[in-house]
Amino acid sequence: MPTTAQRLSVFSESVIRGTTRLANQHGAINLSQGFPDFDPPEVLLEGLERATRGPFHQYAVTWGAPRFRTALAKKISHFSGIEVDPDSELVVTCGSTEAMMVAMMTACNPGDKVIVFSPFYENYAADAILSGAEPIYVPLHPPHFNFDEDVLAAAFAQRPKAIVVCNPSNPSGKVFTREELLIILKYAQQYDTWVIMDEPYEHIIYAPHTHTYFNTLPGAFERTITCNSLSKTYSITGWRLGYVHAPASVIAQAKKVHDFLTVGAAAPLMEAAVGALELPDSYYHGLTELYSAKREIFLDILRSTGLPFTEPQGAYYVMVDITALGFANDTLASEWLIKEIGVAGVPGSSFFREPVNHLIRFHFAKREETLMAAGERLAGLSARVNAGR
Template structure:
């Protein structure tokens, strides 16, 4: 009987999606997988209705429908302040998940080394391994999740071909400062490495923190590869619309990878999503206010439990410290939260390279009513096991 690929033995199926299945099985409130329980903006829903009746049911241009790329380029240019050419700098993908895989396969050869900050979004290590690359882990240390520049320099010195930077960060909620991003870029330039950024939470950042677009830093244009999606900004995680943004010579190669991975993203959804990309600045201000309010509601509930937690500066995730509850592992704790408390989170160990078992990640991209219901259930942790 033939054996399956050895590289698949180096990682498991998604722990996040596994916790969603466990949550559904036990009827818990799902604060594990980061998707909203509310609708996208009405403008997008109306555009979707129109798109279903229009001539958008066959393949779009492989690297993205022209109207979608034009609207996307205009939006990126507006917020980053750096011109983006829809025909030279973009390839539209099936979500940022494909965008990251596409970027990895574009810049890495089998045997190359890729720096991954720990904790990390669980796809990164798997993407590196599937690309035939070797991850090098550099810790982001709680509670502020900063990195040691000397440790990072030593990682680059091992011959790293690329580094992955999630900003704002999932799972920590960290927003990298301009100085931190400049340090990363300086090291990448010194060692002639790519910087792959993952930025789906670019518009979910809490005052006084601000999102810095790394590709706009001096000298970044030829080595920064941006992976992003529309999922979080417009509450359309199921639409799977993402993109890779980079210099023309990089995009020319990324299009080849994308072409043979998925051919193209869904044509009618690209058409409908243009309405989101054309929303005024007031929408993004409102999005920030919306998630700031949700964060405040949820963190107040967490304070009532008496358990410590990290306060996010961006994105919509919280790491709760459950070490005082006495569970042998965070996985057992997460299962207890689902079955006995009625709230699903993700064991933090799935994000860390280090043997870290004191955290559970919760998200708060939910209606306030859902967060209040979760908060009432979470008070049960005061009663202990």
């Protein structure tokens, strides 16, 4: 029997999705895979009902239904201040996952190098490898997950074709400052490097932190490929609606990659989502308030356990130090938490290139009652933590 592709041997299947399966098997509260357990805005539900009765069941335009792209361009322009041409500067994809793959394959040739900050969302390294590129890892140092400019400069000196930046960051919750982004831009300009931004948590930011759109920095637009999705902002992770935003010359190439990867996103879902893209600013203010409240509830739960953690600046993830639980590594701790405590979190080692195995990533994109139920289960950890000190 012939062998499968060698490139598949250097990464495993998703640890996040594997943790979800284990959580389902043992009836654990799933704080591993980052999806809400509450409904999206009513305008989306109403739009979906209308779309199922409309003429939207066949292929849309490959790079996105015109009405959806027009609404999306207006929404991006409103928040970033950049005028967006919906016909030449956008490709609608099957979620940000496809958007990242489209961006990587558009930017990179086999043999190119790509800078990836560590910890990183697990898809980034796999995307680079599947594109035939080689990841260069630059560590982010806890508790604030800042980078060392000298280390970053050394990585750029290897002349990478691209750098991937998730802002706000999954899994760390870091929000890159404008000053940090300007440092990245300085080296990207010096070495003529693409900057691939992944920004699905753009509207989930906690005061006093603020989100800076990288492509708005002076001289940045021409080398920025922005990937994003509607999943987190509108609580529709299962709809798989994402997009790539870049200069027209880049999008002309990205359209070809997207066309042969997936043909197009789901036509009825694009139609249904137009209303969400037209929501007023009050929706986004409410989203910040919603997640700020959930964040405080869950951080209070963690404080009661005695386990150290890093307060997220954005997104809805928390990295928790489980050293005091006494396990040899985070995988064993994660399995024990699922089977014995009934709460699922992702082993932090799956996000790091470095040998980091004392962290668990939890998320708090859940109803208050779900978080409180998780809190009741986690309450017993305090005795074990105190005993381990």
